[in-house]
Structures are given as structure tokens and as C-alpha cells.
Amino acid sequence: MTVDGALLLDVDGLTVEFNGPNGWVRAVEDVSFQVHAGEIVGLVGESGSGKTVTSLGVLGLTRAQGGRMPHGRVVFEGTDLVTLDDKALNRIRGRRIGMVFQQPIRSLNPAFTIGEQIAETIRHHEGISRSDAWARTVTLLDKVHIPEPAKRARQFPHEFSGGMCQRAMIAMALSCSPSLLIADEPTTALDVTVQAVVLDLMREIQAETGVAILFISHDLGVIADMADTVAVMYAGQVVERASVEELFISPRHPYTAGLMAAVPRVGQGRQLVAIEGNVPDPGNYPTGCRFHNRCEHAVAMRCDTDLIPLLPAGEAHDSRCVRTSELMLEGVVVA
């Protein structure tokens, strides 16, 4: 898809800190990316890279978890969400921005029926009558392809399978026609065949409603499947940003290339390509480039001294690597 929509979400220099036993720890630093109307932006990274904290920061949910945001702006539909109080944020969360999380069953209340919970969301935000909200709920469940929606709306979460629960969550997230959907590992807990169906559904709904999606995943395959543009995160920073085609054909950051090489590929024999070492914990990030001690291209005095900014690496392509212009990195071979 070409991105011609208006700028919807502009995350600029987002920094989030949490209070740990040894003082404030920076979980996410200087994260910037944009989401345009109707666009699917993929946020990819390993556990601890800061993807989820970034999404919580966008939603203003880090305060509730004891976090603070010393820098950064999150401009959504022209308003900087960082400056808003909880009351104002609540008018945006769930209404203009829908959310889907990894564990649908944990996000649903076991004591209420699926339909009651969706209708409640609609009534909370729009103040319409019970019967109107219920009618809309059934329509929504039908839209996410839940069979016999009127009957299923009266069932409880435990009567739904994982895939069905996630559909119900998507219906709830879409209930107030948001312009942005934040989906945090929405299919990670599902079987592959169910995952494929849910991803198809999300694509279908995106095309139908034009909702923009911030799609968070650790799975490069899922990101390649869904995203128009991608931001790769490592150790709390965005290390590379590009269109999905650019990124997978010619990655410009050694970490991105390493992640792609680590995906098992047919015909490569039994030896997989590993990235040596471990993902550093927040608070223990190395100086300079945070990837330098695992990077085969790292050079002393250049990579391990100063904080490295995101550098231009092509058209609408940025990479947080001082050697970007010198390296020839391999992407995913396209047949």
C-alpha cells in the first residue's frame, strides 16, 4: 500500500523511565516514528527491546505503571497526548485509539458476557441507549466473522476459543470507529492456522474501515505479512526505520540483518546464523551503539564511544549505525 494518508500519529523523541531499586532506569529512549491515516506500521524487536513500553507510552499508560516520560511528544490527531490528564486521555483511549493485546482472555472480564463488555464500551464512550449499543455489538461481532453473533454475544469469555476471543477483542477495539488501532502481539498466543485467519481479518478490516494500525510483534514473518512501514527496536531504541520492502531487501543496520539471517531458511544446512551474546537489560546498556558488543562489524573508538543518532540511509530509510554507508548487508533473498 502506498502511504498517502495524512499524518495521524507523530511520536517524537519518546523517552520512558521506570523507577528501579537503583534509581530511574530508561526503558525506552528517543523513540520516533510516524503513523499516517490508513497505514500499518510494524514495530518489531525482541523481548526487552521496548516495543510494549513504547505502545504504553503512546497511550499514556506508563504513569499508571510507575513510569515517567522526561522527554518526547506523542502528537495524535493534532494533540500532544503527553500534556493531557487522565480524564482527557480516557476520552481518546478506546474511542479514537483502539487496543488489542496478546492475551485476550486476560483483557476480558470473566463475569460478564462478551456482548455486555462490548456494549458497555460503546455506551461509555458514546452514551447511546442499551438497545442501540447491543445492536451495534452484534453487528461488530458479525463483522469479525463470529458465527451466530447474536447468540455468541450472550456467551462468556470462557466459552470462546483463543482465536474467537481475539476476534471479540478486535470487535471491541473497533466499536467506536477509532482512527488508530494499537495491536500488541495480537496473534502470538494463537496457533499458526488461527493466526493466519486473525491476520487476514485484521487486513480485511483495515481495508474496509481505513483504520491505521500500529502492529507490534517479535515475529519478522508476521511483520512482513502485515506492515507497510517498519521500525526495528533494540535495547530501548529504534535502530532502523524503512518501508517493509526496503527493510527486508536491503536492511542497513547490522542488527536488522542479523535478525533476518537468524530466521531458519531452507537449504542453508543445519547451522543457523546466530547473533552472539544476549540482549542487554535496561540500565545495563553498553555505551555507544547498544549493539556494538554483539556486532560483527563493530569498530573500536567509532562504535563504542558516543551515543549514535538515527542517520539517513536512503529514501525514507534511517539507521542508527555509524557504518551504515560502508556496509553491504544482506536482506531476505526474494525469489
Place this chain on the structure above:
Amino acid sequence: MSLLEAKHLTKRFAVKRNLFGRVTEWFTAVDDVSFTVEQGETLALVGESGAGKSTTGRMALRLIEPDMGEVRFEGEDLLALDGPAMRKRRQDMQMIFQDPFSSLAPHRTIGEAVAEPLLVHFGMGSKERLAIAAGLLDRVGLSAAVRERYPSELSGGQLQRVAIARALTLEPKLIVCDEPVAALDVSVRAQVLNLMHDLQAERKLAYLFVSHDLALVEVIADRVAVMSHGRIVEEGPSAELFRSPKTEYTAELLSAVPRPVPRSLRAPATTLG
């Protein structure tokens, strides 16, 4: 003679009981499953959750007693063995789990944890035990400092290396690996799989590799058995099975795996072979 030969394995679990404790409804987790594992090879059991792969893996080690069927290890009928004889046989067969943290005692150092099987099976002295453990930890790529640490101080990838070292202490011939890398990050996953592969070549180990990850299995397994609803629906050499799946189910499963190639650049999907 195969290293491991499982024949007609069946396991049912009780779902409902009546007032008198009599079972009124059964769930058949594994239904008439047969397979063999040869010395030094990797057989992967793949399938979606609930397919019965983990139950099958555990029955192969007699960690779960099958209701019906037969398990032979080097020709010996495992189900006929009594307690002491089975315990002795267990030296040859080990298991690695998905979550290494929950399979290690939190209050015991890594060195002690790896050395423990030697105490249990041979009553070996502490010094000798720890020396062997040190050698194994070194072999799986962990530094000497790790020996004195506790499980909570290590990362997931390091813990899985510890679990592998511990599985190796008794020099087994077969290791059943139940989703051994599913909880690890992509960049660390390859390290652990490479280690497992090197150890296999070095020690002629056989792996029964239980996984839901088809992309992974395609690369690391010699043979693959696809399970669905408690049955093996298709089995064959890895390369062949992935190139031309013979059942609708396998083809569907394969096509559902998201490949790391952007949608707009994909070749048309491969068809049923």
C-alpha cells in the same frame, strides 16, 4: 534395530466423572501413534496446541504411562520394566523443557543443579561431580563464573544451556526436547539450536523434537511427523515433506506459516504436491 520404537501409543484422559467417580467422558489425547527414532537423528513432532505432541514425547520416556501400545528402547520393552530397572534405563534418555527456569531448583547453584544427576544415579562424590559439571558447562558455552550463580541470575538463553548441560551429565542416547527454544528470542534461539546440533554430531545423540514451529523444524529435523487431534497424519523426510506435503492438513499448516518476505514481494503460494 531402532534406538526408540513406539507402537500404537494411546492415551486417554478423563474429562468428566459421575457421582461415584466413574469416568463418563474421555478425551483421547494420543490415538494409535507409532514412530521410530534412530541413533543420531532428529525426529520432529509438529502440530498445533492440543495435537498430542507433548503427551507423545512424555510417553516415549514413560513419564506418562500409555494406556495402550508399546515403547522399545534399543529393543527393550520399557513398559515391562520395574522401578529400579526403569530408573537405570533413564540414564539413556533425558528431557529438555520449554521453560528452563521452572525446571531448575531456585535455591541450588547452577553447578550443583548440573551435577545432581550424578549423585542420584551413581552416588558420586561432590568434588568429582562438580568437576564433571564444570566441564559440561564449559562445553555448552557458559563461563566458570556461572557455576556459582542461581537460576534467577541467568537469562533464558543461558538457562536453556544449563538445562542442556544437565541433560548431558548421564551421557544419554536420546533427548526429548519439548519446545526447547520457543521461549527464547530469535537472536538467541539460533545459538542454542547450533549448540544442540554440534552436540548431536559429537555424541551421536538422537533428538525427539516437539515443536509447533514449522519453519524451524524444516531446517533442523531429519524426519518430521505431523500430528493433529492425537494422530500422526503424515510422516516423512523433512525436505520431502516440506517440498510436497501429501495431506491437506500439512499443506494448510505450511501455508499458514508467515514467511519473512513482504507480502508485495511474495511468489504465488505453492500448491499441494
